[in-house]
Amino acid sequence: MRRGPSAFNIAAIVLGMGFLYLPIVLLVIYSFNESRLVTVWGGFSTRWYVSLLQNEQLLAAAWVTLRVAFVSATLATILGTLAALGLVRAGRFRGRTLFSSMTYAPLVMPEVILGLSLLLLFVSVGVARGFWTVMIAHTTLTLCYATVVVQARLVSFDEALEEAARDLGAPPWKAFALVTLPNIAPAVAAAWMLAFTLSLDDLVIASFTSGPGATTLPIRIYSAVRLGVSPEINAISTLLIGLVATGVIAVYLLNMRRRTAAP
């Protein structure tokens, strides 16, 4: 569809984007506020970023969160890629409907249900809650997102290429590693990024499945937010937003360059 945007279309875009970005922009601006009162501008200052560096609880939580996100994103990307391969290429196998429903359901399942159900599993098995339980919970959630991202790329990939490699004598795993994998690599990278940020971001599931030793950053932020708005939260939020935005834009630009390089 293309006829050029009308004035109405432009207004809709401007208002929509304003709505999406204004709160984030305000949050970033006020993270540089000298005053402790979030809504009173007291001049430009980076003191809240400095005070973040001295907040050991917050730093410890950030470290736990990054580790959980890294491990769970890696695991979820591997499992998700395998699941996508199964869904796209294995045709109709028994239990395919069950499998595909298990991969799509967590995408929309309310997080409280996922968190509660996983917690009950850990309790009934008798595992102490901590790093590994959060990691497993996040892998389960993000594996589904990873599957969908890789699957979307895989359906448009011409399987004949891999078959050709096999006809030329490559064993199946080699044909996959040398032909298919490089081709779906951007999607795999995007899947990892998505899994990583979702894990970084999750409050509800982590609250249910983490233990005393593994308080994640969103849990810390949440308990601080409940006490009220503070410029320190603005500062850590700005750092997180900056981190994620840089990553997303980098992956996006990388994909764009590839696409223009190999039409």
Place this chain on the structure above:
Amino acid sequence: MSVTGAPRPRRPWRRLGRPRGSSSWEARAALLPYLWLGLFFFVPFLLVAKLSLSDVVLAIPPYAPRLDWSAGLPGLIAFVRALDFEAYARMGQDGLYLAAYLSSLKFAAVATAILLLVGYPLAYGMARCGPSVRQALLMAVILPFWTSFLIRVYAWIAILKPAGLLNMALAQIGLPPVDILNTDTAVYIGLVYAYLPFMVLPLYAVLERQEAGLLEAAADLGCTPFQSFWRVTFPLSLPGVAAGALLCFIPMVGEFVIPDLLGGSGTLMLGKTIWTEFFSNRDWPAASAVAIVLLATLVIPILLFQRQQTKMMEQR
């Protein structure tokens, strides 16, 4: 073929209709995520169902009966006998649960309708821009989805609170202050804000693929722009409308963070109920029973969503 020597039709990974087919190691590889989801997604649901039939006790973990595997079959029978529907009965008697249930559905339904009204013009406008602008706008819609949900909800607290940025702006232009934070209005704002990308993306996907020729044909046949929108563009975009609505409605019914941070003490939603029962009241059976009721309500929308997803993936 495989070395397991199983009878051929039993092999789930055997591809049908592809005689020159690969050995389909892919299907075997998929067993791994399949196992993972079975263990960490499917089994836990059975546990929630079981727990919803248990009773609260003062112990760690705070529920009974617990299945004693060493007691064998008699132990199992005793265990099953001790299960009851008490948690559900309590839910039926306490009007607060019913109120939370209805109010969750109302919040989700109204917010989905507002999202459609806000998201459709945005997606439509994006689809009518030139290719490079479209790409940039698409990126701009996706980006907030990647940034923390919690942080984006938090950003609204500073705007909506009594001495917040909104009231400061209102005072500047000489308008009286409004008291929005901790009301249902704030919850609606938060829901619409947080879920807007989920509504815009599927709508944009269908609108972008629509052929300009269709609208030209409608215009040639004498349609006014509004008529051609209402009779051509909109009906053709219905799959996107359905996808967006489901993608927003289902998780919103069980939303916790938004009603908790932006809503007031009178804001009732099931996600919050589950959280409170679990963390504050330590009533695990009640939390499980609410989760089961929530899930039962969402089964049909979730199945619709899955059908839609599968169709979309196969259409490509």
